[in-house]
Amino acid sequence: MKGRLITLIALAGGLLVFCGPVVAHHGSQGYDFTRRITLKGTVSRFVWANPHCQIYLDAKADSGKVVNWGVELNNPGNLVRLGWTHVALKEGDEVTLVFNPGKDEKPVGICVDVFFPDGRKLHSSQGCGQPSEPE
Numbered sequence: 001m002k003g004r005l006i007t008l009i010a011l012a013g014g015l016l017v018f019c020g021p022v023v024a025h026h027g028s029q030g031y032d033f034t035r036r037i038t039l040k041g042t043v044s045r046f047v048w049a050n051p052h053c054q055i056y057l058d059a060k061a062d063s064g065k066v067v068n069w070g071v072e073l074n075n076p077g078n079l080v081r082l083g084w085t086h087v088a089l090k091e092g093d094e095v096t097l098v099f100n101p102g103k104d105e106k107p108v109g110i111c112v113d114v115f116f117p118d119g120r121k122l123h124s125s126q127g128c129g130q131p132s133e134p135e
Contacts, residue, residue: 007110019020031110032103040096041073044068046089055089055111056111067109071099089114 041059053073061067073079076086089095095116099109112124 005135020042020062030102030104030108031100033100036098036112037101037109038098039069041069041093043089043093043095045091048086053079053084053098056128057095067107069097069109071097071109071111073111080124082125084122084124088122118127 019052039057039059043055044058045054047054047056052075055071055073057069057071058066059069070120073084074082076084079088093116095114097109098113098115099111102108108133109132111124113124
């Protein structure tokens, strides 16, 4: 009986250790879902990886300084269903991003849409309701 109790406690403890990071992953409280920013810039990096893809965009601030923004997308599986591929964006692509910014004024956000100069649009369902139109 004592051996079963120790085994049960060890299993419960192990489960808590492994489940803690999974629950902690899905925090979105750091983003302002009441605002959307539209930025035109150059893709400096596109990361196609779980748990979320990322777009890094170089865009000029009002001061004229180039700022590198890190914008989160949905996971690859969900993006494929929305028409994305692992080569949807390449370094050097000129795009316009529409996204919900971070609350702490850091250059981060959660992507809503990506617009290309030729009129194509890619939508990301990460953290958004309705698709947008470029400003």
